[in-house]
Amino acid sequence: MAGNSRRPGARRKPGTKKGPTKGSGGKGKRSLEGKGPTPPADKRPNHKAYRSDGAASFSPARASASPPRRPAGEDRGRRPSSRREDPDGPQTVLGRNPVVESLRAHIPATALHVAQGIEVDDRVREAIRSASERGISVLEVPRVDIDRMADGAVHQGLALSVPAFEYLHPDDLLEEARQRAHLARVEPLLVALDGVQDPRNLGAVLRSAAAFGAHGVLLPLRRSVGVTPVAWRTSAGAAARVPVGRATNLSRTLGAWLDEGLVAVGLDGEAPADIDHLDDVAGPDAARGPLVLVVGSEGKGLSRLVRETCTGSVSIPMAGDVESLNASVAAGVALAEVARRRRA
DSSP, X not given: OTTOTTSTTSSOOTTXXXXXXXXXXXXXXXXXXXXXXXXXXXXXXXXXXXXXXXXXXXXXXXXXXXXXXXXXXXXXXXXXXXXXXXXXXXXXEESHHHHHHHHHTTOOOSEXXXXXXXXXXXXXXHHHHHHHHTTOEEEEXXXXXXXXXXXXXXXXXXXXXXOOOOOBOHHHHHHXXXXXXXXXTSOOEEEEESSOOOHHHHHHHHHHHHHTTOOOEEEESSSSOOOOHHHHHHTTTGGGTSOEEEESSHXXXXXXXXXXXXXXXXXXXXXXXXXXXXXXXXXXXXXXXXXXXXXXXXXXXXXXXXXXXXXXXXBOOOOTTOOOOOHHHHHHHHHHHHHHHHHO
């Protein structure tokens, strides 16, 4: 009541005033402490840098966040995967059939991950047996660990870890090809791929290279597929027998090989001369000499700089209305023709 504000209990202790204090902006002491410095972009889950680079470089925040568990049997369906692996780094083969096929193809692997409690069938038994016979570590892990490795992709309880493929420097590839050719008493024969994007095409080219006596395959560093598990399986083991190199600049490397005495012949569907006139384009007896067959990409073919660097270009004669051949088929036909001339 008025005049009685000095009675006990009617006075507020200093510093206990309710509501915002001066300079606080309406925030309490705990709110004013803040959350610390802003983390980098690739560590913030809602930032586009996290989504684009999080799979290529290890992120502790992402690794600790387990994806939601899917009901049993959902693995049988297909759904889009957000998994993005570094094409030059370690790879992971997921799924029972792909894992079994990879082990049959003797892909160099480091570990086989088997989810605990999965239904064991013939494929799982074969995968475990093949990995054990080859000395590959067989690890029984919780399913959530394989879920994290798959990052949303279908895995069916199996994951095979494959180390990064080791490419040769173009100079080392040429030296290796010369040594192999010397042992076979022939001239070096190499294949260069200009922007081939499909790993199955690369695997088929490696298989044809091994079948027709090529001594190496050269890939460009950019805008080209690498030796992935899919390419390795398609090659039917030829990736382990044919040296593979990678060039930072394909046209520059081809120019250096020309200075070393090699002849570069490009496969071009629009070339006026066909492969029957290879000697007219690249010089007398070019098929038996040191030769590089250059194969273009699936859609655009040879790039301008690569085409200009080549000694010449030839096409593959075709009957009917077929406009072009698949890159791996064209490489196989050209290699077969060169091998025929060398045998003759």
